[in-house]
Amino acid sequence: MQTQLPTEQAPVLEIRGLTQRFGGLTAVNDFNVKLMPGELSGLIGPNGAGKTTVFNLVSGFYQPSEGRILIDGIATAGLKPHKVTALGVARTFQNIRLWNDMTVLDNIRVAQHYRLGYGLFHAIARSKRYRRREEEIARESAELLEVFDLQRYADDFPKNLAYGTQRKLEIARALSSHPRLLLLDEPAAGLNSSDIQELIRLVRWIHEKFDVTIWMIEHHMDVMMELCTRIKVIDFGQTIAEGNPETVRNHPAVITAYLGDDVI
Amino acid sequence: MLESIIQNLINALQWGSFYALIALGYTLVYGVLTLINFAHGDVFMVGAYIAFFVATFLLSALGLPGWAALALCIPLTMILTSLVGVTLERVAYRPLRKKGAHRLYVVITALMCGLILEHANLALLGASRKAFPPLIDVQVYTVGGVTFTNLKIAVIVTAFLVFLFLHWVVTRTRVGMAMRAISYDKFAVPLMGIPLDQIIVVTFVLGSGFAGLAGLLFAMSYPVLEPYMGALIGWKAFIAAVVGGIGDIRGAFLGGFLLGAVEIMVVAFFPSTFRDLIAFTVLLAILTWKPTGLFGIAKTTKI
Amino acid sequence: MLQRYSVHLTLGLVGGAIIYSAYQEYLSLYIMSVLMFMGVNVILSTSLNLVNGYMGEFSCGHAGFMCVGAYVSSLLGVWLFARDKVFGAPLLDPEYALYAFPLLIIAGGVAAALAGLLVAIPSYKTRGDYLAIITIAANYIIISTIENIGAIGGSRGFMGMKRLVNSMEDIADLPWMPIWVFAFTVFCVWLMRRYVSSTFGKGVTAICQDEVAAEIMSVNTNKIKTITFMLSSGMAGIGGGLFAYILGYVNPGSFNILKSTEVLVMVYLGGMGSLSGSVLSAILFTILLELLRPLQIIKWIVIPLLLIILMQFRPEGIMGNRELGDLFPRLKKYYRFK
Numbered sequence: 057m058q059t060q061l062p063t064e065q066a067p068v069l070e071i072r073g074l075t076q077r078f079g080g081l082t083a084v085n086d087f088n089v090k091l092m093p094g095e096l097s098g099l100i101g102p103n104g105a106g107k108t109t110v111f112n113l114v115s116g117f118y119q120p121s122e123g124r125i126l127i128d129g130i131a132t133a134g135l136k137p138h139k140v141t142a143l144g145v146a147r148t149f150q151n152i153r154l155w156n157d158m159t160v161l162d163n164i165r166v167a168q169h170y171r172l173g174y175g176l177f178h179a180i181a182r183s184k185r186y187r188r189r190e191e192e193i194a195r196e197s198a199e200l201l202e203v204f205d206l207q208r209y210a211d212d213f214p215k216n217l218a219y220g221t222q223r224k225l226e227i228a229r230a231l232s233s234h235p236r237l238l239l240l241d242e243p244a245a246g247l248n249s250s251d252i253q254e255l256i257r258l259v260r261w262i263h264e265k266f267d268v269t270i271w272m273i274e275h276h277m278d279v280m281m282e283l284c285t286r287i288k289v290i291d292f293g294q295t296i297a298e299g300n301p302e303t304v305r306n307h308p309a310v311i312t313a314y315l316g317d318d319v320i
Numbered sequence: 321m322l323e324s325i326i327q328n329l330i331n332a333l334q335w336g337s338f339y340a341l342i343a344l345g346y347t348l349v350y351g352v353l354t355l356i357n358f359a360h361g362d363v364f365m366v367g368a369y370i371a372f373f374v375a376t377f378l379l380s381a382l383g384l385p386g387w388a389a390l391a392l393c394i395p396l397t398m399i400l401t402s403l404v405g406v407t408l409e410r411v412a413y414r415p416l417r418k419k420g421a422h423r424l425y426v427v428i429t430a431l432m433c434g435l436i437l438e439h440a441n442l443a444l445l446g447a448s449r450k451a452f453p454p455l456i457d458v459q460v461y462t463v464g465g466v467t468f469t470n471l472k473i474a475v476i477v478t479a480f481l482v483f484l485f486l487h488w489v490v491t492r493t494r495v496g497m498a499m500r501a502i503s504y505d506k507f508a509v510p511l512m513g514i515p516l517d518q519i520i521v522v523t524f525v526l527g528s529g530f531a532g533l534a535g536l537l538f539a540m541s542y543p544v545l546e547p548y549m550g551a552l553i554g555w556k557a558f559i560a561a562v563v564g565g566i567g568d569i570r571g572a573f574l575g576g577f578l579l580g581a582v583e584i585m586v587v588a589f590f591p592s593t594f595r596d597l598i599a600f601t602v603l604l605a606i607l608t609w610k611p612t613g614l615f616g617i618a619k620t621t622k623i
Numbered sequence: 624m625l626q627r628y629s630v631h632l633t634l635g636l637v638g639g640a641i642i643y644s645a646y647q648e649y650l651s652l653y654i655m656s657v658l659m660f661m662g663v664n665v666i667l668s669t670s671l672n673l674v675n676g677y678m679g680e681f682s683c684g685h686a687g688f689m690c691v692g693a694y695v696s697s698l699l700g701v702w703l704f705a706r707d708k709v710f711g712a713p714l715l716d717p718e719y720a721l722y723a724f725p726l727l728i729i730a731g732g733v734a735a736a737l738a739g740l741l742v743a744i745p746s747y748k749t750r751g752d753y754l755a756i757i758t759i760a761a762n763y764i765i766i767s768t769i770e771n772i773g774a775i776g777g778s779r780g781f782m783g784m785k786r787l788v789n790s791m792e793d794i795a796d797l798p799w800m801p802i803w804v805f806a807f808t809v810f811c812v813w814l815m816r817r818y819v820s821s822t823f824g825k826g827v828t829a830i831c832q833d834e835v836a837a838e839i840m841s842v843n844t845n846k847i848k849t850i851t852f853m854l855s856s857g858m859a860g861i862g863g864g865l866f867a868y869i870l871g872y873v874n875p876g877s878f879n880i881l882k883s884t885e886v887l888v889m890v891y892l893g894g895m896g897s898l899s900g901s902v903l904s905a906i907l908f909t910i911l912l913e914l915l916r917p918l919q920i921i922k923w924i925v926i927p928l929l930l931i932i933l934m935q936f937r938p939e940g941i942m943g944n945r946e947l948g949d950l951f952p953r954l955k956k957y958y959r960f961k
Contacts (some may be wrong), residue, residue: 115839141841153836155829157944165822166829170841172822176850178823180814186821193822233841356752415935424681425934428891434928434932435884439923472733552879555763559756566752600760608745608910611753 066129066312067094068237068269069114074123076109076293085293087123091237091243095272096263098284100277100304102313106293107273108150111239115147128236142170144236148226150245154214158223160225161210167232197232203265204228225257229265240272243278256282281305284311289313294302328584332493334472334541336580338343339481340573341534342557343564344486347526347572349374350561351503352523353417354425358432359408361554363528366437367401368452368545369445374400374450375453390455396535398529405523407606408433414517440534440546454542456458475537483573490569495522503567552596559603574614638805645798655912658868659801662808663862664905667899668889669760669815672784672857675887676895677819678851679831681755684742684762685859685886688735690878691765692860693867698775700724700787700868706784709775717790724791724803729862735860736853738765743852746846750805762883769875780874784867802867811858816898818854827851828896881923888930893940907941 069091080183080277084106091097099107111119114127125133132140155163172193178186201207206225210257214222223243230238244261256279263270263283274280280287281301289297289310297307304310342364349357374396378389399598412433416426460541490496498519502509510516539545556579566577579599607613640656667685674682702710704720715723742761744755770778791799820823822888826847829837838844839898866875884907893904894897913920942950 067696112826117835134844136840136845138841138843141839147839153839155832155836157832158825158828162822162825166837166842167840169823169826169829169837170843174823176818176823179823180817181932182817190822229840356755380709412931421934421938425938427752427930428680428887429934431887432931435881435927436924436931439920439927443920443924453856555880556760562753562756591771593771594767596766597771600764600767604745604757604760604764607753607756611745 065093066073067091067126068095068128069271070126071110071114071123072124072126074110074113074125076106076113076118077120079122084113084120087290087293087295091269092272093236093269094267095286096259096284097272098280098287099271099273099290100275100280101290101296103179105291105313107290108241109293110240110290111147111241111273114140114145114239138170141233141235144234145239146230146231146233146235146237147239148223148241148243149201149311150242152214152219152222152226154215154222154226154229156215158213159211160214160217161164161194161197161201163204163214163225164200164232165193167229167283171233181299200228200232218246220254223247223251227262231262231268235268238268238270240270240274242273243284244274244276252276252279255279259283264270277305326464327466328468328588330468330476330512330597332471332505332581332584332609333476333577334580335584336477336577338538338576339535339551339557339560340479340576341530341537342553343561343576344482345531345570346558346561347564347566347569348486348499348523348527349562351567351569352412352499353426353506354423354503355413356430356558356560357527358427358430358554359437360405360527360531361550361552361557362434362437363401363405363408363534363544363549363550364531364538364554364557365547366404367397367528367532368539369441369450369535370400370404370532370541370547371397371536372450372452372545375455379453379455386455386457393536395531397532400537401532402525402529404522405531409521409524414520434551438495438547438551445547447547450545452539453542454543471541477539478533478537479573479576482533483569486526486530486569489526495519499523509572543592556596558600559600559607563603563606563613565615568613568615571613571615628685631852633865634809638809641805642798642801645801646766651822655801656869657909659865660806661906661909662891663866663869664886664889664909665808665902666811666858666865667886668893668901668905668908669812669863669892670855671886671895672890672895672898672901673819673827673851673855673858673871675890676897676901677827679895680746680857682753682758683755683880683887684758684760685856686880686882687758687762687765688738688856688859689770689863689866689882690875691738691857692728692731692857692863693736693873693878694731694769694775695865696727696864697763697781697784697867697873699730701704701781701783703727704790705783706788707786709781715802717786718794720787720790721794722789723801724799725807728803728807728861728868731864732857732861735863736857737861738846739853739856740849742856743849746852747848759883762880766875766879776874780872780876782872784873785871788868788871793823800869804869807861807865810863812898812902815854815858819898826894831896879903885926888926891930891938891940892933894942894944895940895944896944897940899947900940900945903941917942 067090069089071087071089074084074087075082087110099110101107112118116132116135116139119134123133124131127140127143127145130143132143155166159167173189174186179224180274185252185263193317198210204224206228209217214225217225227240227243244255247255261268262281272284283300287299287301287304288295291313296309296313297304325398342360345360346357349355371393375389376383378392412577413426416429431522463470486605498509498514501514502516502519543590560575560579561572563578564573565571583595583599586595590598667689671685672681674680701707702715704723705713710878734741742757746757755763775781788800819827826837826842829842830844830847889904890901890907892908893900912922915925
């Protein structure tokens with residue numbers, strides 16, 4: 057695992073005082089985090105703690121009630137999700153959201169929509185620019201599939217692939233936009249134990265090979281403990297613990313949150 | 321000044337009553353099946369025609385006096401119209417529902433059923449309009465400077481009574497509770513021992529029955545019937561239901577009267593050819609401002 | 624080399640044959656008008672398929688955009704190039720009608736596209752059933768507006784377009800309307816194919832299959848929805864303009880919800896998301912309409928019944944979301960469909 061030189065560089069993601077209220081419910085309460093470039097960090101908490109809400113806020117799906125979100129120093133709160141992605145954030149979802157009736161290769165190609173480099177006119181006129189960019193994108197997408205060893209599925213449809221393969225494809229698709237920050241929302245959900253081992257290897261390999269900061273939500277503790285250097289624990293939208301895996305594992309507040317107060 | 325306001329108000333309430341009664345049917349079915357029953361406006365039309373035939377039969381063949389014919393006509397029309405609605409459900413919508421077909425296919429089927437009803441009518445009965453026989457003596461009352469008829473008042477009162485009845489059914493009876501349960505989660509409901517199909521039939525019975533009642537009242541108020549009479553009213557009542565907040569009967573009721581008010585106001589100040597134009601524009605404007613309708617709850621998708 | 628352009632050649636031959644037949648009057652006026660309406664139906668069905676099929680929305684008011692295009696190109700054409708009761712003498716020399724005609728039709732398309740823009744905007748916050756309402760209401764509003772403009776004939780309609788066609792025939796005695804209809808039909812289908820087969824256009828399919836994922840994967844969903852909607856309604860406007868000039872007469876009543884329903888039938892019959900499906904179903908449907916013409920009212924019982932049966936047993940339509948190239952892979956040698 058990489059060691060960081062945190063305080064020298066500017067954080068990739070900085071969240072200050074993030075609060076999100078849905079009517080009477082406060083889903084996220086004064087949430088703060090700083091992710092340094094190259095980190096592999098985790099976010100855990102019981103169900104309903106607000107983890108996915110934080111991700112949705114960073115992605116741009118919600119406008120925060122309060123607080124600031126800075127990606128590489130740029131304030132992104134309130135930007136539409138496709139703009140946030142263009143700034144270098146990519147994410148996967150708890151329930152795999154692939155485009156099931158488009159080929160695997162198309163899934164990768166369409167994910168680069170913001171950097172197509174041509175618009176309606178060129179698409180219709182099939183100009184030189186169109187043909188050059190389409191060729192480049194097709195080539196880069198095929199290369200990405202090769203890097204992930206998925207090239208043999210290029211003309212298949214995601215719905216015909218094994219679940220573990222679909223998950224891998226979704227992550228590959230997220231990386232097609234060359235993001236600075238990759239948000240993984242429960243990537244191990246629905247995977248069997250051998251797939252999970254495969255996933256751990258995959259995430260570690262991505263972390264080493266691509267120049268990307270990874271922030272992961274997970275319920276599978278073994279995945280978290282294996283991969284993350286730093287883990288943040290939230291409950292009821294608030295941070296209750298933070299630190300390296302050992303610290304968090306033994307933290308009393310964390311144990312209470314997951315297991316309750318009863319003395320065992 | 322005050323008189324003309326009250327006059328317009330009464331006219332608006334009466335005109336809106338029809339929309340409200342039809343809108344209630346749309347919203348009941350939508351609440352339970354998330355289906356826009358596009359055939360509903362034509363069920364209203366069928367109700368009016370059923371009322372015509374029943375009334376004509378009772379008056380001429382049986383020679384009953386007007387009020388007796390009316391007393392029999394109301395339940396007969398409602399029952400027969402319910403049958404039409406239920407038949408649609410059994411024959412056209414249920415098979416698709418059982419197959420788990422995409423909602424869109426059911427909507428298209430509903431649209432097509434409406435067209436079939438219209439043109440079957442046209443084919444069977446011809447294009448000539450039918451005149452609805454008078455069943456009661458229309459009494460005109462004038463209070464202050466305001467004129468209204470006993471029929472108009474009856475229509476308004478009926479609409480309110482129907483609403484109160486449906487509100488009672490939906491909130492206080494077990495059937496109503498089942499209907500609400502289905503609108504939340506269709507799949508869990510049969511697992512709880514609630515007979516899904518029967519509740520859906522009840523929903524259609526209620527919706528179509530009251531559409532039939534609206535048809536009868538409409539035919540009595542505006543005694544000229546023609547096959548396309550349900551189409552435009554149906555579309556407008558549907559939009560009114562959505563503006564009020566589809567799925568909620570208060571919304572349908574309010575939306576219907578809102579539309580009635582808008583149309584009466586428009587006709588009071590503009591040439592009557594502008595009526596539909598402005599009505600639709602106002603409805604669209606409200607929908608743009610509040611996309612879920614006035615009583616609607618925003619359904620957020622879980623991301 | 625011949626293989627690659629075989630579709631273009633076939634198209635050229637077929638078009639040439641039709642136009643030649645029209646010129647020599649081998650085919651009756653009736654058949655010619657049916658063929659022309661077929662072309663218009665192809666434009667309507669493919670353009671609606673863009674929104675209802677590829678994008679997976681439920682737009683129900685396509686005839687409204689047709690109406691906008693029909694009236695704009697008719698009014699403009701008659702005002703500029705023909706003498707009539709409403710506008711008086713033509714503003715420009717009728718000689719130029721021939722060269723201006725494509726511009727007139729495109730002007731109708733542009734106007735319809737702008738109308739589509741107005742309809743698309745409130746649809747961002749809504750989806751599914753709400754777009755149905757907005758488009759139905761828009762359809763009624765457009766018709767109702769024109770019915771209230773007495774100056775151009777209101778509900779009685781507007782005519783004079785025949786004079787432009789006559790002017791065109793004065794310049795060169797060719798069957799101009801079949802030529803224009805054929806040209807625009809090919810143009811519209813070509814345009815749409817280029818749009819949906821590009822990666823840019825595949826954003827539409829992505830929105831259809833998972834809008835949240837599309838938005839996250841950098842697709843500017845609002846922009847794509849707007850573009851798609853405007854293309855769709857714009858082409859409906861082109862179809863409307865051609866429709867008006869074929870008839871020589873236009874009135875708002877011909878663009879009501881029944882017309883919109885006809886287009887809906889064609890789209891779902893052909894298969895959502897299949898361009899070749901929409902072309903096929905438009906051709907079949909036009910033929911069916913003509914065959915059922917003697918049956919008059921039964922026509923509108925048979926057609927809905929057909930669609931109901933389709934929904935029960937083959938809801939994906941004739942082609943589903945596949946193209947001809949998927950069904951007959953050998954055709955792929957002759958043309959790249961995707």
